[in-house]
Amino acid sequence: MGQEEDLELYRSRLLESLNSRSSRFPQGVSDPIQVYVNERRVGELEGAGIGAMLQVQCVEHIDTVQLRTEEGVLLGGLAAPEHGFRTDRLRISTDAIELCVHNRAQGGTLSALFIPAPSFWGRAWKSIAEIGDRLVAHRPDTAPAYGMRMVAFTQVLLAIAVVGLVADRVPTWMPPERMPSPVVQTASLPASPPTETARLEQQLTEVARIQAKIGEALASQQNGIVQLHQAMAKLSSNQESMASGVVTVKEEVKEELEKRLEAIGRDADRATRHIASKGRVEQEQLEATIHTLTADNDRLSKEVAGLEEHNQTLKAKLQTTVVSTSKAVDPGPERLLKMADSIQATQQAPFLFWVTFSEGTSQESIDQWVNGMKGHKGVLNEGWQEVRIVPPPVPPDRFLEQIRGDKIIKAARINQ
Amino acid sequence: MPVTRMQSTGSKSQTMSDRTATVSRLEEVVSTPDEFDQVVLQALPILLDRATASTKRFLRETGQWNDDIEHEKFALRWGSEYLERFLICGRTEVPCRPLFLFDSLVAKQHSKPEPFCYHPDLLRPLGRFLDGLAARAVISRDALIALFHHAYGWGPGEVIAVTGLNGVESQRIYKNFRRWRESGWQRTMDEMGLTKTELAELGNQQQRHRQRFNSEAERLIRVAQAHYRKSEPDHYPCLSRSQWGEMFTQGYGCDYRIWHLALCLDCMQTAWGLGSSGSNVGEKPRLELQVRP
Numbered sequence: 148m149g150q151e152e153d154l155e156l157y158r159s160r161l162l163e164s165l166n167s168r169s170s171r172f173p174q175g176v177s178d179p180i181q182v183y184v185n186e187r188r189v190g191e192l193e194g195a196g197i198g199a200m201l202q203v204q205c206v207e208h209i210d211t212v213q214l215r216t217e218e219g220v221l222l223g224g225l226a227a228p229e230h231g232f233r234t235d236r237l238r239i240s241t242d243a244i245e246l247c248v249h250n251r252a253q254g255g256t257l258s259a260l261f262i263p264a265p266s267f268w269g270r271a272w273k274s275i276a277e278i279g280d281r282l283v284a285h286r287p288d289t290a291p292a293y294g295m296r297m298v299a300f301t302q303v304l305l306a307i308a309v310v311g312l313v314a315d316r317v318p319t320w321m322p323p324e325r326m327p328s329p330v331v332q333t334a335s336l337p338a339s340p341p342t343e344t345a346r347l348e349q350q351l352t353e354v355a356r357i358q359a360k361i362g363e364a365l366a367s368q369q370n371g372i373v374q375l376h377q378a379m380a381k382l383s384s385n386q387e388s389m390a391s392g393v394v395t396v397k398e399e400v401k402e403e404l405e406k407r408l409e410a411i412g413r414d415a416d417r418a419t420r421h422i423a424s425k426g427r428v429e430q431e432q433l434e435a436t437i438h439t440l441t442a443d444n445d446r447l448s449k450e451v452a453g454l455e456e457h458n459q460t461l462k463a464k465l466q467t468t469v470v471s472t473s474k475a476v477d478p479g480p481e482r483l484l485k486m487a488d489s490i491q492a493t494q495q496a497p498f499l500f501w502v503t504f505s506e507g508t509s510q511e512s513i514d515q516w517v518n519g520m521k522g523h524k525g526v527l528n529e530g531w532q533e534v535r536i537v538p539p540p541v542p543p544d545r546f547l548e549q550i551r552g553d554k555i556i557k558a559a560r561i562n563q
Numbered sequence: 564m565p566v567t568r569m570q571s572t573g574s575k576s577q578t579m580s581d582r583t584a585t586v587s588r589l590e591e592v593v594s595t596p597d598e599f600d601q602v603v604l605q606a607l608p609i610l611l612d613r614a615t616a617s618t619k620r621f622l623r624e625t626g627q628w629n630d631d632i633e634h635e636k637f638a639l640r641w642g643s644e645y646l647e648r649f650l651i652c653g654r655t656e657v658p659c660r661p662l663f664l665f666d667s668l669v670a671k672q673h674s675k676p677e678p679f680c681y682h683p684d685l686l687r688p689l690g691r692f693l694d695g696l697a698a699r700a701v702i703s704r705d706a707l708i709a710l711f712h713h714a715y716g717w718g719p720g721e722v723i724a725v726t727g728l729n730g731v732e733s734q735r736i737y738k739n740f741r742r743w744r745e746s747g748w749q750r751t752m753d754e755m756g757l758t759k760t761e762l763a764e765l766g767n768q769q770q771r772h773r774q775r776f777n778s779e780a781e782r783l784i785r786v787a788q789a790h791y792r793k794s795e796p797d798h799y800p801c802l803s804r805s806q807w808g809e810m811f812t813q814g815y816g817c818d819y820r821i822w823h824l825a826l827c828l829d830c831m832q833t834a835w836g837l838g839s840s841g842s843n844v845g846e847k848p849r850l851e852l853q854v855r856p
Contacts, residue, residue: 150632157636157756158611161643164754165607168650178738181704188701188822210671211652217739218747219703224651235655 168221180222180244182259183213192244192261199261209248209255214239227255240264443542497535499525500547503557504532512555520550531560585609589662596654603650603661610649613662614642614669621673622681633686636756641679643754645669680790682783688761689768689776690783692854695755697787700825705747708739709856710825714784716851726820727811727838748856765854780852785828792826799823807834 179191182201192214193199213224214237223237227248234247241264249256504513517524517534525533539546547559585606593599603610618638622628649665656664672678685694696713699706711722719740723733752762769776799819802810810816811834820838824831832847 153756153758154632154635154639158639160753160756161639162607162611164750165611165643165646165650166604168647178735181702183702211648213648213651215702217704217735218742218750219699219706221647221651221702224648225655226652233655 178217180239180261181215181217182257183211183215184257185210186213189257192259201257201259203257203259204254205256206254208250209257212246212248212257212259214244214246214259443545447542496538497523498538498543498546499533499535500543500550500559500561501528501531501533502550502559503530504555505557508555516553516555582609586662589665590660592658592660594658596657599654599657599659599661600650603653606661607646610646610665611639611642613665614645615639616642617666617669617673618642618645621678627681629683633691636691637681637686640754640756645672677790677793680787682786684783685787688757688765689780690787691755691757692752692762692765693780693784694787695751695757697784697791697826699747699751699754701791703747704735705739705743706751707821707825708736709743709747712740712743712856713853714825714828714850715831715848716853725835725838726817726824727814728817728820729814732817744856762854769852769854777850777852781828781850784850788826788828792823801827801830802833804833804837808837811837 179193181188182190182192182203184203184205185207189203189205190201192201208229209227211224211226214222216222222239223235223244223246225233225235225246225248227233227250230250230252232247232249234245237244237246243262245260245262247258513532514524520534520536522534522536525535527533541549543561547561550556550559586609588602589606589609593602615638618641619628619634622634622638628634645668646665649668653659653661653664653668680694680698682690684690696706696710700710701707708722711717711725715721717725719733719736723736728736799822801823807830810819820834824834828850835847
């Protein structure tokens with residue numbers, strides 16, 4: 148039971164504290180105001196300073212801004228939007244703080260400006276200005292200071308006129324030879340001649356007329372000012388609309404340009420890609436051909452080397468045979484040369500390969516083809532025809548490829 | 564007796580109907596800050612209960628809840644914190660529906676990694692006292708400066724010497740101390756729900772078992788400081804003695820020195836003696852908890 152009471156008491160105290168929050172505000176802020184962004188302290192505003200300012204740049208978004216006194220009392224705050232601006236003017240007693248938060252895609256900025264209450268003279272001047280404005284009725288709000296100045300100017304002009312008139316009259320009323328006492332002067336006023344009185348009246352009427360004229364001039368001036376203001380407002384609105392029109396046109400032109408540039412860029416890109424891919428294919432083909440040629444060249448070189456070696460062996464054999472023959476019989480040199488030729492002829496062995504012919508190929512066509520190759524048919528084994536020819540000038544693989552291209556050839560190979 | 568019961572029933576039904584009306588008003592759109600203030604101030608108890616219930620639910624769901632008065636007070640305290648922030652920031656969100664805005668604010672707080680400093684030992688009177696001091700130090704410079712007094716028993720002069728402050732800053736320290744003694748301490752105790760009996764009991768414990776009391780306080784204040792130090796400006800990390808020395812010698816980083824040293828026992832020991840140009844080279848300070856301001 149005691150615990151429940153304790154808890155209820157605690158709850159009431161918290162509620163009371165929340166309720167009296169507004170009454171806890173200090174009368175005037177003289178100590179620095181603590182500034183918190185996302186509940187982290189980021190700096191302070193000099194409360195007593197005139198136009199003190201704090202600018203904070205955060206790497207993360209600003210969610211909340213809080214202002215607290217040094218005692219920790221929450222003076223005001225702001226919940227910022229996820230993106231864009233939010234400004235607020237917080238009243239703290241007679242002073243104010245302007246908060247401006249700007250959240251961008253990356254981070255946010257806060258600027259806080261302390262605006263102290265105006266001084267006594269500032270307030271007095273403001274009050275006078277307001278009174279002056281009220282005197283000049285039906286004036287537009289856009290030029291309050293101007294209206295007040297006009298009224299003051301008229302009043303000063305009238306005062307000078309009246310003072311001038313009085314100064315003009317005083318020497319007439321007072322004779323120069325003696326200075327009468329105030330009493331005498333007062334008494335002498337009714338004694339002034341009727342012509343003077345009439346003149347005075349006339350001059351007063353004149354002053355009144357001038358005053359009326361000034362009033363009229365003032366009114367017409369005010370009308371003129373009103374019209375001028377209206378014209379200016381119209382002009383500025385026209386200017387704004389024109390500026391916005393220009394901006395719109397600029398944006399449209401910019402968009403169009405961007406679109407065109409984009410399209411041109413796309414086309415150029417596509418063409419470049421196409422050319423590049425074609426070039427790449429051609430280059431690859433060329434490289435493959437070069438590779439094949441190099442391989443063939445190598446093989447040929449090896450074959451030539453082998454043949455030369457074989458040739459050397461045969462020559463050596465020939466030498467031996469010649470020597471042994473010369474020992475047995477002594478033949479003439481012509482005969483020896485013939486023998487060498489015949490040996491060289493046997494050395495050029497025929498090139499042997501196997502082919503199968505396409506179905507329906509007549510024997511005549513086959514014979515023609517073999518004759519065309521200057522070759523001789525050999526044995527026929529399981530559909531494969533042995534053909535012997537003089538060794539071709541091209542490598543065997545290339546040769547086989549060539550003959551595979553013939554119409555009547557179905558397949559060709561070197562080994563059985 | 565039946566008349567009394569009827570009256571009681573009537574009063575209850577009236578209260579219920581008022582509550583329903585207030586809630587439905589909170590669900591409607593308010594268009595101006597003044598209207599917001601008016602509607603919300605009338606519904607403070609409802610909003611406090613709502614925030615408290617939400618905090619309880621969060622604690623239950625995160626396995627941090629116990630059915631005892633300490634946890635109830637903890638939930639109430641944070642409900643009140645959220646409500647205070649809502650009162651200030653919510654009025655800048657008009658036009659809005661206050662009830663939904665409030666729910667979203669509380670949910671947003673609870674979606675943070677560590678929305679508050681929870682530790683079972685911090686819910687007991689000593690823990691609540693230390694948690695309250697550290698939590699207040701984050702939002703009040705008076706409480707921050709007072710931490711030097713509560714942790715080490717120092718007065719304004721010693722704080723100025725230890726932190727190596729200049730003339731203008733020194734004046735502020737005296738002001739901070741004065742305001743804390745006048746109202747800050749009491750307000751903090753009230754907001755933490757510490758009763759006079761509990762405070763008196765803390766004083767007794769300290770007198771009876773001084774060493775044990777201080778070592779327990781040191782253990783708990785480290786937990787609280789580690790949590791609340793995260794509220795420091797991001798550029799206030801712990802420093803080495805040479806880095807502290809450079810700062811003290813060249814006279815920059817007044818805020819750094821005050822904020823960090825008040826909220827970090829280890830750095831206070833590291834930077835000990837640097838503030839008074841090396842003259843104060845006595846024994847390094849140890850925690851000597853002061854309950855009263």
